[in-house]
Amino acid sequence: MPTDIAFLAIAEAHQAYHWLPAALALSRRAGVRVHVLSPSPLILDLVASYDPEGDMNLVRLRRPPSQPDSLFRQPSRFLTLMLNYATIRRFPVLVTTEISSGWLRSVPGFSGRMIQIKHGAGDREGGYKARHSAFDLTLVAGEKDRRRLIDRGLCTTDDCAVGGYAKFELKAAPQRFFDNDRPVLLYNPHFDAALSSWPRHGPQVLGALEALKGWNVIIAPHTKLAGRTAPICTNAPHIRVDMGSRHSIDMSYTMSADVYLGDVSSQIYEYLLRPRPCIFLNLDRRDWRGNDAFSHWRLGQVIEDMAALPQALDRAADLQAGFVDAQEAAMSDSIDRSPTPASERQADLILDFARKSERTAAA
Incomplete structure (x- = not known):
């Protein structure tokens, strides 16, 4: 049986660049099925533009009443989770970059395993919140975030791993935005x-x-x-x-x-x-x-x-x-910049976690 891994894309588009490289890397692995769950057709279209072979299964979630679809303004994450709980709970492993999904842990009977790829590598204290502790595995860009999450009691040495900054693999090339040579x-x-x-x-x-x-x-x-x-x-x-x-x-x-x-x-x-x-x-x-x-x-x-x-x-x-x-x-x-691409390092960590979870469930 293939290993099913779902990426929960309920945040705005800027977060997609932090999980998409790992999702693409996993979709190329043998014996893995990658699903992308989102209430936004525009975000699913953005994802598809990086997956011309259609290796990933794109799942359109039900959309709560909100403003028109936008890459930059998405409906309430909590309403999206509640409205689509029956669909989301079917997936044994969920990967996300936002922490609202930690709410799922409080739902009686929820048994999914949850992985967070912490988006960004900034310094402000707002990047460390209690809901970070809801995840079974957290992937961070570098030792700074790993150290800070552990020091704050939001992770342990066993459930927080450095996976690099995969967004760099999707970065745009330098461009000229003005018709002159001023800095x-x-x-x-x-x-x-x-x-x-x-x-x-x-x-x-x-x-x-x-x-x-x-x-x-x-x-x-x-x-x-x-x-x-x-x-x-x-x-x-x-x-x-x-x-x-x-x-x-x-x-x-x-x-x-x-x-x-x-x-x-x-x-x-x-x-x-x-x-x-x-x-x-x-x-x-x-x-x-x-x-x-x-x-x-x-x-x-x-x-x-x-x-x-x-x-x-x-x-x-x-x-x-x-x-x-x-x-x-x-x-x-x-940001740990190992010679191995961050997308592959993150894919290894996610897949290893998912398969260990499968073995535990089968035991």
Whole structure:
């Protein structure tokens, strides 16, 4: 009998890039059937675009009443789980990147085994929540997350494994988004209202970016922030605003920018796949030094006023040599870049877990 493994795709499209490489790798393994469960035809279409041979079984879940289908706004995860529980519970092994699915563990009679691929490799404390402990196996990008999850009692040394960052295997190539050769600044604010530079300081930030001379600017907020805030509008010809597109989730911008401007987004670690200058906005004047949630702020300049941005950009190239060692060390701790592709490492870990579960069930 084949081993059935289901990937539960009930989150927004940006999370798909974290589980899809492992799903594709498993679908090529002998004796394995991979199923992708989603209430979104658009997400299933996105998945199918990476699976031209149709090796995976795409399962359309019932969709709770919600807004029209969108890659970036999905219906309530809890309602989706409840509405489709009879379908979901049929699969012996479920893989997901979100933690809402941990709710399934509280349903009487639920016997599925659950694996989480932790999406992103960021530092903020919001990435470590009690529901992480609901999973039988957690795969993380690097030793940093493994250490932090274990230290917080959310995992143990036996049920948390380093599998790398498979999204890198689907990354877009660097692209030209402007018709000139000016350097490109990427502004990537996070959705966490308590930590983001946009909700309280948006007009100030936008005004400073509009006034920049000699730079092109891409404003690409986290897709969750883009869905919660009013559209960012500007007539400045040197600014490109993306409130949600494939470019905003496939690393097009992080691969193409010359300088990163942000706050607490885990996309900093995608940008640092190739070390480059970073500038972080501490507009709320936080006492951040020594706080692990802001450890990435040690990887570039930190400014407390948008008036300081032009000067920070002017010296970014000269200062970069002093940050390279710290950037490379942070990347090594956050993302394990073994010569073996992360998708294959994750597939090995998932399949080994699934087959051990089969043997236990049969005993």
